[in-house]
Amino acid sequence: MIERLVHWSRVKSPWVLHLNAGGGCNGCDIEILAALMPRFDLERFGVQLKGTPRHADVMICTGAVTLQNRDRVLRVYEQVPDPKFVVAAGACAMAGCVYRGSYHTLIGIDQLLPVNAYVPGCPFRPAALIDAVVKLLNSVK
Amino acid sequence: MSLKFAPFLPELLRSLFKKPVTVVYPFQKEAVAAGFRGTVVFDPAKCIGCNICVNDCPAEAIDIIRVSETEKKFKMILHNDRCIHCAQCVDSCPTKTYHMDLEYEVAAFSRHNLKIEYK
Amino acid sequence: MAILKPILYILVYPGLIFLMVYSTFCEWFDRKLYARMQNRIGPLHTGRSGILQPVADIIKLFAKEDIVPEKADKHMFTALPVFALAIICTAALYLPVWHYSEAPSFISFPGDLIVVAYLLTLPTLIFFLAGWHSTNYFSAIGGVRVLTMLFGYEIPLLLALLSPAVLAGSWRILEIAVFFQNRPLLMLVNIIGFFIALIALQAKLERVPFDIPHAETEIVGGQFTEYSGKKLAFFRLLGDIEMVVGAGLIAAVFLGGFPGGLLPGLAWFIVKTLFIVFLLAAMRAATSRIRIDQMISFSWRWLAPLGVLQLFIVIIIKGNMP
Numbered sequence: 146m147i148e149r150l151v152h153w154s155r156v157k158s159p160w161v162l163h164l165n166a167g168g169g170c171n172g173c174d175i176e177i178l179a180a181l182m183p184r185f186d187l188e189r190f191g192v193q194l195k196g197t198p199r200h201a202d203v204m205i206c207t208g209a210v211t212l213q214n215r216d217r218v219l220r221v222y223e224q225v226p227d228p229k230f231v232v233a234a235g236a237c238a239m240a241g242c243v244y245r246g247s248y249h250t251l252i253g254i255d256q257l258l259p260v261n262a263y264v265p266g267c268p269f270r271p272a273a274l275i276d277a278v279v280k281l282l283n284s285v286k
Numbered sequence: 287m288s289l290k291f292a293p294f295l296p297e298l299l300r301s302l303f304k305k306p307v308t309v310v311y312p313f314q315k316e317a318v319a320a321g322f323r324g325t326v327v328f329d330p331a332k333c334i335g336c337n338i339c340v341n342d343c344p345a346e347a348i349d350i351i352r353v354s355e356t357e358k359k360f361k362m363i364l365h366n367d368r369c370i371h372c373a374q375c376v377d378s379c380p381t382k383t384y385h386m387d388l389e390y391e392v393a394a395f396s397r398h399n400l401k402i403e404y405k
Numbered sequence: 406m407a408i409l410k411p412i413l414y415i416l417v418y419p420g421l422i423f424l425m426v427y428s429t430f431c432e433w434f435d436r437k438l439y440a441r442m443q444n445r446i447g448p449l450h451t452g453r454s455g456i457l458q459p460v461a462d463i464i465k466l467f468a469k470e471d472i473v474p475e476k477a478d479k480h481m482f483t484a485l486p487v488f489a490l491a492i493i494c495t496a497a498l499y500l501p502v503w504h505y506s507e508a509p510s511f512i513s514f515p516g517d518l519i520v521v522a523y524l525l526t527l528p529t530l531i532f533f534l535a536g537w538h539s540t541n542y543f544s545a546i547g548g549v550r551v552l553t554m555l556f557g558y559e560i561p562l563l564l565a566l567l568s569p570a571v572l573a574g575s576w577r578i579l580e581i582a583v584f585f586q587n588r589p590l591l592m593l594v595n596i597i598g599f600f601i602a603l604i605a606l607q608a609k610l611e612r613v614p615f616d617i618p619h620a621e622t623e624i625v626g627g628q629f630t631e632y633s634g635k636k637l638a639f640f641r642l643l644g645d646i647e648m649v650v651g652a653g654l655i656a657a658v659f660l661g662g663f664p665g666g667l668l669p670g671l672a673w674f675i676v677k678t679l680f681i682v683f684l685l686a687a688m689r690a691a692t693s694r695i696r697i698d699q700m701i702s703f704s705w706r707w708l709a710p711l712g713v714l715q716l717f718i719v720i721i722i723k724g725n726m727p
Binding site: 189195 | 436440443444445446447448449450451455457458460461462464465468469470471472543619621622625626629630631632633634637
C-alpha cells in the first residue's frame with residue numbers, strides 16, 4: 146500500500162535539474178526551455194525546474210562532456226539524492242555528435258554515468274523530450 | 287527610474303479566461319512541418335557502394351558494408367545516436383538512395399536500440 | 406467536554422489536519438492560477454486536473470534520500486525545519502475561525518495580533534539559520550538576503566496591521582474583525598494598508614517579485630540549497646501553511662473576519678483566503694524579480710511612508726468618529 150503510494154508520487158512529481166555538461170552549442174538547452182514554456186508546458190506532468198541538485202529527481206544532461214568538466218559532472222550527479230534518473234538529451238550528450246574524436250571531449254555521457262533514457266536529435270524537438278520523459282516515467286518500477 | 291506598474295496585468299486577466307495555447311502533447315500531436323528532417327531512411331536496392339555518404343557525414347554516423355563478394359549488394363548501419371539530421375547524405379548521394387522521414391519520437395533506454403540497420 | 410474543544414482546535418480545525426489539507430489545496434490553486442495567467446494549463450495529470458500535485462510532491466520528498474552535509478551542524482540542520490513548522494502551526498491557532506461571539510477560541514486574548522505578527526517573523530529567522538548552518542556559500546548568501554529583506558518589509562507590515570487596530574481600538578484580532586463586521590464601510594478606510602500588507606506578505610513568503618533569497622538563476626537554491634528529502638518537504642509545507650496563515654490574518658484584520666458559527670465561518674475563511682491567494686498569484690504573474698537594493702529602497706521609499714499616511718488617515722477618522 147505504502148509502496149504503491151510512494152511509487153505513484155514518484156511518477157507524478159519528477160523535478161528536473163538541467164545540466165549542461167560543458168561542450169555543445171546550447172541548442173538543446175533552448176529546446177528544453179521551449180518544452181517548459183506555455184506551448185508544451187512540462188508542468189502538466191508535475192515537472193518543475195530546480196536550481197540545485199539536492200532537490201532534483203531527474204537530471205537532463207545536454208552537451209558533450211569536456212575533460213575539464215568531467216569531475217564536476219560526476220560531483221553534481223553524486224549530489225542528487227536517490228532515487229535518481231539521468232536523461233541524455235541531444236546527440237552531443239549521447240555520443241559526442243560532431244565533437245567525436247576531439248582531444249578534449251568524451252564520446253557520450255554514458256562513459257561516465259548510468260543513463261536511463263536517450264533523446265536523439267540535434268537538437269531534439271521539445272515534443273521528443275516530453276516523449277522521452279513519459280516513456281521513462283512509464284517504465285519506472 | 288520610470289517603472290510602469292504591472293504592465294501585463296490586463297493581458298494576464300484576459301488569458302485567465304481564454305483557452306490555453308498548450309498542446310496536450312502525448313494525447314494530441316501537432317503535424318510536423320513539411321521540410322522536417324527526421325530519421326534517415328536508406329534504400330539498399332539503389333546503393334552503388336561509392337562511400338560518398340560515409341566520407342561526407344560530419345558525425346560519422348553512417349557505415350556501408352558490402353554484403354556479398356560477387357554481387358553489388360550493400361547494407362547500411364545508421365548510428366542514430368550520433369546522427370545530427372543534417373541531410374548531407376541525402377544531398378551527396380548520386381543515386382538518391384537516402385531520404386528523411388518525419389519520425390522524431392525515437393527516444394530509447396539504450397544506445398544499442400538507437401542503431402538502425404537497413405539491408 | 407471542556408477539554409474536547411481545545412483538542413479539536415489543535416488537531417482538526419484550524420489545527421494540523423485542516424492546515425495540511427487546505428494549504429496543499431491553496432498551493433494547487435495558486436499554481437493553477439499562475440499557469441492559467443501565463444496561458445498554460447498547469448498541473449493536469451495528478452488526480453482530477455492536478456489537484457493532488459502538491460500532495461504528490463510532499464510524499465515524494467518524504468520518500469527520498471535525506472542528505473546531511475558532512476560539514477553542516479547536524480543538530481541545527483535537522484531541528485530547524487520541524488521548529489519552523491511548529492511555530493507556524495501555533496500562529497494558525499490564533500486565527501478567529503471558530504467564531505463564537507462570547508468565547509471565540511481558547512487561546513484568544515487581548516494582544517494576540519502582536520503575537521501572530523511575531524510568530525510570522527520567526528520562520529524568517531529560521532530560514533536565515535537554516536542557510537547559515539548549511540555551511541554552503543550559496544546558502545549563506547541566501548540567508549543574509551533573507552535577513553536584509555526582513556528589514557525592508559517588516560516595518561511596513563506592522564504599520565499596515567497597526568491602522569485597523571487603532572481604528573477598532575483593540576489589539577485582539579477577533580475584536581477588530583467584529584468591529585469591521587458591524588461597520589463594513591469603514592473597511593474602505595484601510596484600502597492602502599490592505600495593499601501594503603499584501604505586498605509585505607508576498608515578500609515574507611519570498612514569492613516572485615521578492616524571491617531574492619532563493620533566486621534560482623543567481624544562487625542555486627538560496628537558503629535551501631543543501632536541504633533534501635524530508636527536511637525540504639517540511640520547508641515546502643511550511644511555505645504553504647505560512648501562505649494560509651498570512652492570508653487568514655489579512656482577511657481577519659482587513660476584510661472583517663469569518664462571522665457566523667462553525668460552517669459559515671469555514672465558508673467565509675475559504676472564500677476570503679482564496680481571494681487573497683488570487684491577488685498574490687496575480688502579483689506573482691505580473692512582476693519579475695527585482696534586486697535586493699531595489700526591494701529595500703522600494704519598501705522604505707514607498708511602503709513605509711504610505712503606511713504612516715494610512716495611520717494618519719485612520720487617526721483623523723477615529724477622532725471625528727461619533
